[in-house]
Amino acid sequence: xxxxxxxxxxxxxxxxxxxxxxxxxxxxxxxxxxxxxxxxxxxxxxxxxxxxxxxxxxxxxxxxxxxxxxxxxxxxxxxxxxxxxxxxxxxxxxxxxxxxxxxxxxxxxxxxxxxxxxxxxxxxxxxxxxxxxxxxxxxxxxxxxxxxxxxxxxxxxxxxxxxxxxxxxxxxxxxxxxxxxxxxxxxxxxxxxxxxxxxxxxxxxxxxxxxxxxxxxx
Numbered sequence: 001x002x003x004x005x006x007x008x009x010x011x012x013x014x015x016x017x018x019x020x021x022x023x024x025x026x027x028x029x030x031x032x033x034x035x036x037x038x039x040x041x042x043x044x045x046x047x048x049x050x051x052x053x054x055x056x057x058x059x060x061x062x063x064x065x066x067x068x069x070x071x072x073x074x075x076x077x078x079x080x081x082x083x084x085x086x087x088x089x090x091x092x093x094x095x096x097x098x099x100x101x102x103x104x105x106x107x108x109x110x111x112x113x114x115x116x117x118x119x120x121x122x123x124x125x126x127x128x129x130x131x132x133x134x135x136x137x138x139x140x141x142x143x144x145x146x147x148x149x150x151x152x153x154x155x156x157x158x159x160x161x162x163x164x165x166x167x168x169x170x171x172x173x174x175x176x177x178x179x180x181x182x183x184x185x186x187x188x189x190x191x192x193x194x195x196x197x198x199x200x201x202x203x204x205x206x207x208x209x210x211x212x213x214x215x216x217x218x
Contacts, residue, residue, distance in 0.1 A: 061155055062163040064101055068109035069153040076113045076121035079150035083121045088137035093192035095132045096212035101164065102201040113151045123147055134190060145196060146186030158184045164200050172200045178210025
């Protein structure tokens with residue numbers, strides 16, 4: 001009888017230990033699963049936020065710098081600009097653009113309006129100096145800053161550039177040859193050796209350029 005009771009106690013203890021082991025395994029599995037879900041969710045939202053920010057910058061609705069869009073030549077056509085494989089010769093001049101945000105220059109990308117096939121719009125850029133090239137096949141057409149920003153796929157209005165909007169003491173101001181120009185900057189006409197500056201930030205934080213020293217031959 002004593003031996004049977006001892007065996008029963010040992011069996012009960014083993015059974016209890018197995019139950020405790022199962023509970024520990026279940027708790028460990030559940031905690032691990034929750035951690036995996038939380039980590040995966042954190043990675044997902046981090047990547048999603050990063051991709052959204054990159055997409056916004058690429059689309060020109062985020063913070064600068066704003067990249068050259070892959071479809072810049074197609075956007076030139078949508079802006080009413082001719083896109084051909086030959087540079088136009090009927091009209092040929094250059095304008096310069098400065099973009100300043102909080103006193104710091106923002107790069108105007110090279111090859112705006114130029115397709116990978118070599119075709120180029122009558123309004124385009126070749127480098128990152130901010131020089132805008134107008135090489136048109138016919139006379140009588142006006143070219144505006146808004147068309148360049150359409151090629152660039154960057155929003156430009158009287159109160160916003162890209163994802164930057166007036167507010168908190170910061171404003172968007174346009175200058176032509178050093179003189180403040182009110183109204184919608186997208187309507188500013190491009191002209192030979194004109195210096196255009198778009199300045200976003202608090203007043204007095206940027207030195208306003210009034211002219212650009214074009215290289216010989218431009």
